[in-house]
Amino acid sequence: xxxxxxxxxxxxxxxxxxxxxxxTWFDESNLAFRMNEYDEYAVEEAVRLKEQLGxxxxxxxxxxxxxxxxxxxxxxxxxxxDRAVHIQDPDVASKDSWQIASIIAAYARGxxxxxxxxxxxxxxxxxxxxxxxxxxxxGFPSVTTLVGFAYADGVVTATRELEGGVKGKVRLRxxxxxxxxxxxxxxxxxxxPNIMKAKKKEIATFQPGELSSExxxxxxxxxxxxEKKGSGVVIEGDIAELVEKVIVILKEKTAVxx
Amino acid sequence: MxxxxxxxxxxxxxxxxxxELSGFASAIGADxxxxxxxxxxxxxxFSGTLYLADARVYGEYNPExxxxxxxxxxxxxxxxxxxxxxxxxxxxxxxxxxxxxxAALVSEVIALAxxxxxxGCCNAKMHRNVTPSTSxxxxxxxxxxxxxxxxxxxxxxxxxxxxxxxxxxFVCYEPAEAKDVDLAKAEIVxxxxxxxxxxxxxxxxxxxxxxxxxxxxxSRPVVDAGWLDHGHQVGSTGQTVAPKLxxxxxxxxxxxxxxxxxxxxxxxxxxxxxxAPIGEVADVLVVADVVKFAPALTAKLT
Numbered sequence: 001x002x003x004x005x006x007x008x009x010x011x012x013x014x015x016x017x018x019x020x021x022x023x024t025w026f027d028e029s030n031l032a033f034r035m036n037e038y039d040e041y042a043v044e045e046a047v048r049l050k051e052q053l054g055x056x057x058x059x060x061x062x063x064x065x066x067x068x069x070x071x072x073x074x075x076x077x078x079x080x081x082d083r084a085v086h087i088q089d090p091d092v093a094s095k096d097s098w099q100i101a102s103i104i105a106a107y108a109r110g111x112x113x114x115x116x117x118x119x120x121x122x123x124x125x126x127x128x129x130x131x132x133x134x135x136x137x138x139g140f141p142s143v144t145t146l147v148g149f150a151y152a153d154g155v156v157t158a159t160r161e162l163e164g165g166v167k168g169k170v171r172l173r174x175x176x177x178x179x180x181x182x183x184x185x186x187x188x189x190x191x192x193p194n195i196m197k198a199k200k201k202e203i204a205t206f207q208p209g210e211l212s213s214e215x216x217x218x219x220x221x222x223x224x225x226x227e228k229k230g231s232g233v234v235i236e237g238d239i240a241e242l243v244e245k246v247i248v249i250l251k252e253k254t255a256v257x258x
Numbered sequence: 259m260x261x262x263x264x265x266x267x268x269x270x271x272x273x274x275x276x277x278e279l280s281g282f283a284s285a286i287g288a289d290x291x292x293x294x295x296x297x298x299x300x301x302x303x304f305s306g307t308l309y310l311a312d313a314r315v316y317g318e319y320n321p322e323x324x325x326x327x328x329x330x331x332x333x334x335x336x337x338x339x340x341x342x343x344x345x346x347x348x349x350x351x352x353x354x355x356x357x358x359x360x361a362a363l364v365s366e367v368i369a370l371a372x373x374x375x376x377x378g379c380c381n382a383k384m385h386r387n388v389t390p391s392t393s394x395x396x397x398x399x400x401x402x403x404x405x406x407x408x409x410x411x412x413x414x415x416x417x418x419x420x421x422x423x424x425x426x427x428f429v430c431y432e433p434a435e436a437k438d439v440d441l442a443k444a445e446i447v448x449x450x451x452x453x454x455x456x457x458x459x460x461x462x463x464x465x466x467x468x469x470x471x472x473x474x475x476x477s478r479p480v481v482d483a484g485w486l487d488h489g490h491q492v493g494s495t496g497q498t499v500a501p502k503l504x505x506x507x508x509x510x511x512x513x514x515x516x517x518x519x520x521x522x523x524x525x526x527x528x529x530x531x532x533x534a535p536i537g538e539v540a541d542v543l544v545v546a547d548v549v550k551f552a553p554a555l556t557a558k559l560t
Binding site: 016025145160166170221 | 432481
């Protein structure tokens with residue numbers, strides 16, 4: 001069995017974001033990067049499947065981006081992926097979902113993957129498009145938003161998260177692509193021996209142009225802070241003073257404190 | 259401008275999101291047809307054309323077949339814009355249709371800016387405008403972003419069918435887990451978010467809830483991490499609440515969370531990050547570490 005996991009490196013979402021020079025996206029300086037949270041669930045689920053099948057499947061982890069993404073590739077290798085593909089693209093932030101999906105599909109095509117795991121979306125773009133677009137380009141069946149995954153004899157049983165806590169159970173045959181939702185599993189922390197072992201694992205490098213030269217279908221402008229609405233007040237300062245202020249406000253504006 | 263709206267049908271019922279789609283169409287002043295895999299007994303109230311396929315034949319979740327049916331409607335209508343709700347149905351089906359049409363896809367639109375679409379990014383902290391470069395465009399709109407509009411009237415129904423056989427088999431729905439607390443009835447809800455740092459700090463928020471005489475809630479990450487039972491989860495995949503007072507402790511305010519609590523009477527948020535999206539709905543945002551602030555407030559209240 002041959003498994004592909006697609007991961008993205010994203011900034012820490014607690015960061016203070018500023019627009020880049022053209023306001024197409026954020027300025028990368030002073031940002032700390034990490035693995036997209038949704039993708040951690042994807043890596044973990046792939047590794048669990050490998051363990052379930054007695055270590056037989058080979059897991060390839062793929063990431064697109066500048067050299068900094070090697071950090072998350074190494075984390076995925078330390079979590080249990082076997083080999084990696086780094087699609088070296090310093091210009092990744094200017095690519096839209098269609099282009100990213102086209103690159104992934106071009107890499108996966110002809111490489112006999114049985115299962116592809118992706119996050120349901122990235123934390124920074126949040127468009128929830130790339131996984132399904134790549135599946136469509138490959139002609140793979142796909143299901144999104146997994147909070148449950150089981151595999152036996154070429155059949156995936158997927159539990160999708162719907163609205164209001166309801167779930168939907170779906171079955172599909174491999175080859176297939178699934179996108180992972182938060183809470184699917186509890187992603188492991190890489191252990192020191194596994195971090196050491198990961199250093200010996202192969203990272204193959206490709207240029208995006210070798211795989212796809214699809215033009216974008218969308219452009220991005222006016223990256224900015226969200227507009228603050230309403231009459232909310234922001235208070236800062238010493239904790240004791242803040243507590244006093246909050247009590248006064250609650251007494252004045254709500255009927256819940258006497 | 260011609261729109262094709264994609265309605266939703268689940269567990270034998272038309273979802274009321276079709277009124278939001280009509281609201282979006284009216285916001286941009288466009289003619290709209292609707293596509294639905296549903297039932298002729300339960301159609302949306304509007305006066306346009308409804309392209310209807312039978313959910314008993316084609317299933318409620320059957321993306322490959324729904325895609326084929328929707329492509330037939332697209333062929334007949336030749337719309338400028340195909341509009342989904344950004345929901346588990348919409349974000350699943352929209353990319354399939356966009357890929358077949360090789361149309362630009364814009365996800366979770368919250369507003370319009372001329373010919374561009376405004377969308378959130380970076381966990382809803384930031385916004386950007388997305389400009390499509392194809393003539394036909396597929397979008398999903400954020401649930402709740404456009405006011406619902408019930409036009410009234412009866413659509414003229416055109417029935418769709420396909421021979422397409424699916425490789426995806428829908429097995430069953432699993433009902434939501436029973437709630438051990440009914441947060442919807444509480445007058446005060448105090449919720450814990452990831453900002454509390456660790457599981458042990460749940461007790462600190464529980465004490466604050468008690469001091470207020472309210473119920474304890476939580477955000478999704480706190481529930482996913484196992485710090486709190488799912489029965490306490492506030493948000494679009496948990497409970498929707500509208501108490502007189504909502505206290506958000508270390509909750510950044512994802513769209514899913516905001517959808518579940520933004521109708522609260524008064525919202526007090528405590529967060530270290532001044533830019534956190536919870537600030538968009540908070541009446542008061544206290545910029546502080548909740549681990550320090552919550553015990554101090556509890557002490558003052560008791």
